[in-house]
Amino acid sequence: MPYGELDLIREIRRKSLRNSEFVRFGIGDDAAVLRPRKGEDLVITTDFSLEDVHFADFHPPFAAGYRCLARGLSDVAAMGGRPLAAFLSLALSPAWAEDRTKTREFLRGLHVVADQFGVVLAGGDTAGAPGKHTVADIIVVGAVPWGKALLRSGARPGDGIYVTGRLGGAASEFEALLANPEAFRRAKPDGMHPHLFPQPRIAVGLRLLRLASACMDVSDGLSTDLHHLCEASGVGARIHADVVPLAPHSTLDQALHGGEDYELLFTSRRSVPRRISGVEVTKIGIVTEGKKVSLVQNGHERRLRPGGWQHLISQNR
Numbered sequence: 001m002p003y004g005e006l007d008l009i010r011e012i013r014r015k016s017l018r019n020s021e022f023v024r025f026g027i028g029d030d031a032a033v034l035r036p037r038k039g040e041d042l043v044i045t046t047d048f049s050l051e052d053v054h055f056a057d058f059h060p061p062f063a064a065g066y067r068c069l070a071r072g073l074s075d076v077a078a079m080g081g082r083p084l085a086a087f088l089s090l091a092l093s094p095a096w097a098e099d100r101t102k103t104r105e106f107l108r109g110l111h112v113v114a115d116q117f118g119v120v121l122a123g124g125d126t127a128g129a130p131g132k133h134t135v136a137d138i139i140v141v142g143a144v145p146w147g148k149a150l151l152r153s154g155a156r157p158g159d160g161i162y163v164t165g166r167l168g169g170a171a172s173e174f175e176a177l178l179a180n181p182e183a184f185r186r187a188k189p190d191g192m193h194p195h196l197f198p199q200p201r202i203a204v205g206l207r208l209l210r211l212a213s214a215c216m217d218v219s220d221g222l223s224t225d226l227h228h229l230c231e232a233s234g235v236g237a238r239i240h241a242d243v244v245p246l247a248p249h250s251t252l253d254q255a256l257h258g259g260e261d262y263e264l265l266f267t268s269r270r271s272v273p274r275r276i277s278g279v280e281v282t283k284i285g286i287v288t289e290g291k292k293v294s295l296v297q298n299g300h301e302r303r304l305r306p307g308g309w310q311h312l313i314s315q316n317r
C-alpha cells in the first residue's frame with residue numbers, strides 16, 4: 001500500500017520520540033528546540049543522499065539509510081564534535097512511495113546508526129519527489145568545546161600527517177557490490193563493510209581535540225582531501241606510498257583516490273598513539289613548506305595529483 005505523508009511521518013516518529021539534554025523538543029512542534037551546554041560551539045553539517053548518485057538499486061535500502069546518517073556523522077567527527085541531533089528531509093520517488101519495505105528499511109538503517117551514536121532524530125520534512133528518484137537530505141548537529149573545533153587550516157610545516165583505519169576498502173567493496181549485489185543483501189554494520197556501512201570516527205575525533213593541529217574526513221579520496229587540507233592551511237605535504245594503510249583486497253590506487261572511506265586525515269606536532277579508541281592510526285608523511293603535495297614511491301618523489309572521486313556511482317557507470 002502506498003505511503004500517505006502522515007503514514008511516513010508516523011514511521012519516522014516511531015523511534016524518534018525521546019528527547020535529550022540537548023534536544024528539549026524534537027519532532028511534533030513547528031520547530032525543534034535545542035539547548036547547547038554553556039561553553040560549547042555547535043557544528044552543523046548537511047549531506048544529500050540522492051538515488052542514482054549516492055545510492056542505487058543495487059544498494060540494500062537499509063545500507064542507504066545507514067550511510068545517509070553515517071556520512072553526516074563523519075563530518076561531525078572530523079570537527080571533533082559530539083553528535084547530538086539529526087534532521088531528515090525525505091522526498092520519496094513513486095517507486096519508494098509504492099513499496100513500503102524500501103522506505104521502512106531505509107529508516108531502519110538510519111535509526112540503527114542514530115542509536116549507535118546516541119543521536120536524536122529531531123525533525124525533518126517529507127514529500128513526494130517530483131521526478132523518479134528518491135532524495136534524502138540529512139542535517140547533523142554536534143557540539144564542541146568553545147573555540148576548539150578541529151579545522152582544516154591548522155597544519156604547519158613539520159607536523160606529522162596521519163590517517164585512521166585503512167583506506168581503499170570502500171572503493172574495493174563498491175566494485176564487488178557492482179559485480180554481485182546479491183552477495184551483499186544481508187550485509188550488516190559490523191565494521192567489515194566500509195562502503196555499505198562506514199563507521200564514523202566519533203570517539204577518535206573527540207580524542208583529537210587535544211592532539212590534532214588540523215583534521216578532516218576522507219570522503220573524496222586521500223589525494224583530493226590532502227590537497228583540501230594543505231590548501232586550507234597554506235602548506236605542502238610529502239607522503240610515503242609504502243606506509244599508506246591498505247584495507248584488505250584494495251590497491252594503492254583505491255587507497256589514494258577511491259574515496260568514501262570516512263576515515264580521519266589529521267596533522268599533529270605531538271606524539272600520537274598508534275591506536276586511538278581502538279582504531280589504528282598510521283603516520284603517512286609530513287607537512288612541508290610551500291604548496292607541493294608529493295608521494296614518495298620506490299625512492300622517487302613525484303607530485304600527487306588530486307584523483308579522488310567526483311561522484312562514485314556516476315563515475316563508475
Ligand SMILES: [Mg+2]
Nearest residue numbers: 075078217219
Ligand atoms: Mg568532510
